[in-house]
Amino acid sequence: xxxxxxxxxxxxxxxxxxxxxxxxxxxxxxxxxxxxxxxxxxxxxxxxxxxxxxxxxxxxxxxxxxxxxxxxxxxxxxxxxxxxxxxxxxxxxxxxxxxxxxxxxxxxxxxxxxxxxxxxxxxxxxxxxxxxxxxxxxxxxxxxxxxxxxxxxxxxxxxxxxxxxxxxxxxxxxxxxxxxxxxxxxxxxxxxxxxxxxxxxxxxxxxxxxxxxxxxxxxxxxxxxxxxxxxxxxxxxxxxxxxxxxxxxxxxxxxxxxxxxxxxxxxxxxxxxxxxxxxxxxxxxxxxxxxxxxxxxxxxxxxxxxxxxxxxxxxxxxxxxxxx
Numbered sequence: 001x002x003x004x005x006x007x008x009x010x011x012x013x014x015x016x017x018x019x020x021x022x023x024x025x026x027x028x029x030x031x032x033x034x035x036x037x038x039x040x041x042x043x044x045x046x047x048x049x050x051x052x053x054x055x056x057x058x059x060x061x062x063x064x065x066x067x068x069x070x071x072x073x074x075x076x077x078x079x080x081x082x083x084x085x086x087x088x089x090x091x092x093x094x095x096x097x098x099x100x101x102x103x104x105x106x107x108x109x110x111x112x113x114x115x116x117x118x119x120x121x122x123x124x125x126x127x128x129x130x131x132x133x134x135x136x137x138x139x140x141x142x143x144x145x146x147x148x149x150x151x152x153x154x155x156x157x158x159x160x161x162x163x164x165x166x167x168x169x170x171x172x173x174x175x176x177x178x179x180x181x182x183x184x185x186x187x188x189x190x191x192x193x194x195x196x197x198x199x200x201x202x203x204x205x206x207x208x209x210x211x212x213x214x215x216x217x218x219x220x221x222x223x224x225x226x227x228x229x230x231x232x233x234x235x236x237x238x239x240x241x242x243x244x245x246x247x248x249x250x251x252x253x254x255x256x257x258x259x260x261x262x263x264x265x266x267x268x269x270x271x272x273x274x275x276x277x278x279x280x281x282x283x284x285x286x287x288x289x290x291x292x293x294x295x296x297x298x299x300x301x302x303x304x305x306x307x308x309x310x311x312x313x314x315x316x317x318x319x320x321x322x323x324x
Contacts, residue, residue, distance in 0.1 A: 092108075
């Protein structure tokens with residue numbers, strides 16, 4: 001044991017299907033919705049903290065002093081933030097947003113550049129009748145072109161992807177630009193906010209987080225300067241994309257205003273974008289450059305999206321074979 005050192009927000013779903021549980025005196029009734037005010041993703045964060053402490057020693061980061069809690073401009077939502085670090089973890093941070101109308105979790109764990117372990121990512125948005133989820137071990141390097149990286153970190157986890165792909169089906173169109181930051185086991189899903197789905201989601205979070213911790217436990221520190229630079233740039237590229245294109249920006253802007261939203265994105269949620277590298281967004285993603293040199297605000301420049309899961313059960317990318 002070591003010693004211390006997108007939300008993507010879409011329109012609500014149509015009415016959910018009737019429950020198939022019918023017996024004797026009980027008539028069929030609609031799936032049991034969970035009132036959004038009764039949902040709390042604090043349970044997810046607490047599990048992650050408790051589980052992490054079984055493997056290493058967490059210390060609060062200096063960010064905790066400034067980023068701990070906020071109240072929305074309309075006084076109807078509370079934002080709560082936590083941030084920690086550990087010998088192999090550059091930043092473990094969470095943002096919970098709670099109100100009568102919605103519950104949001106943005107949870108991520110970033111490894112130190114000495115380790116090429118994937119980034120743990122959980123983005124969950126729940127409203128009155130629907131939830132939208134991205135849960136993944138975001139690859140630090142391209143899993144489509146770099147098969148050795150995919151085999152190193154995902155080969156042993158494909159069974160998790162298969163299990164939850166059935167329980168939490170693919171959520172519909174996803175842009176090809178976003179896809180480059182996801183792994184073959186990504187959970188991208190939408191579902192009615194029912195108790196059963198909430199329980200399945202928690203189970204998935206537990207399984208994925210335990211799997212991530214095991215990868216981190218087994219990770220060996222990189223000492224080769226060139227490989228360290230590659231890892232550092234890969235994480236910086238990821239952070240640059242999220243700061244500029246994270247779909248949660250719109251919600252944060254509505255809740256706390258543009259200035260605070262940008263500060264929260266850059267200096268808390270994706271902290272490190274100003275420290276891990278000096279390249280600008282357009283140096284990584286030149287296709288987003290407008291004629292006047294500014295960044296195009298569109299989410300997708302390629303225009304291609306994937307309506308169905310673009311990986312098969314063996315973790316092979318089959319997106320180019322699927323009609324989109």
